[in-house]
Amino acid sequence: MTAEEIIARLGLERLDPEGGYFRRVYTATGASAATAIYYLVSGDDFSALHRMRTSDELFFHHAGAPLRMLVLDGDGREVVLGSDLAAGQQPQVLIPAGTWQGASPDGAWSLVSTVVVPAFEWSDFELGDQPELTAMFPGWATRIDELSR
Numbered sequence: 001m002t003a004e005e006i007i008a009r010l011g012l013e014r015l016d017p018e019g020g021y022f023r024r025v026y027t028a029t030g031a032s033a034a035t036a037i038y039y040l041v042s043g044d045d046f047s048a049l050h051r052m053r054t055s056d057e058l059f060f061h062h063a064g065a066p067l068r069m070l071v072l073d074g075d076g077r078e079v080v081l082g083s084d085l086a087a088g089q090q091p092q093v094l095i096p097a098g099t100w101q102g103a104s105p106d107g108a109w110s111l112v113s114t115v116v117v118p119a120f121e122w123s124d125f126e127l128g129d130q131p132e133l134t135a136m137f138p139g140w141a142t143r144i145d146e147l148s149r
Contacts (some may be wrong), residue, residue, distance in 0.1 A: 003042040003109035006063075015129055016148060019045050023095075025113075032119035035048050041067065042109045048149045049102035049128030057095040058115045065107025069093060070147055072100035072133065076140045081112060100128055102147030 006012070012021035019041065026036035041047055048068070059081055060066065066082030067087050068138070073096070082089030095101045103110075130148035135143045 003040060003064075006040055006111060007078075008111070010040075010131065012038060012040055015039070018048050018050055018125075019149070020047055026115075027119060027143045032121075034115055034117045034120040036113060036115045037120075038062075038111065039114050040064075040109055041105050043092050043105050043107060046104040046147055047102050047145045049100055049130075049133060049144065051100045051126050051128070052095075052097055052116065052120070053115045053126060054097050055118050055120065055124055055138050057101075058117070059093045060113045060115075061089075061091055061110070061147070062094065062113060063111045064109045065105040067103045067110040067112055069095075069101055069103040070140065070143050072137050072144075076137045078143075080106070081130050100133060102128070102133075104147065110111060 012023050015022045020082045021040045024037050028034045064082045069079045070135050071077050071079055079093050080089045081093050082144045133144050
């Protein structure tokens, strides 16, 4: 399937300013405990560096290319979300609250789900500032540039 076919089949919508396409598929009842979305990133796009100030994000790979995630904690690291365990890919990745992260697919597209706990709120979302992140993580300057809007 193509990215466009998956976007249509799952009813995904453009996610700005982060990039990619999404559809919320779950919101916990009660005290906004959690939300879950489908999230697709095509090969000509990326998930811009961002963080959730107070919520954890748990990513699950479903289909398509692996998703190469830049996680800026400590010294920074790259994690590959995917299904090829023998190649060191991880089928799920936890991004703790307050951690900067961005991602791009290693191919035509990646389809993942993200669970946000507590539930996603735009007021908790912060888009990264390229000069500021580069100053904090100079060893990742090239990748930070690639994942900044």
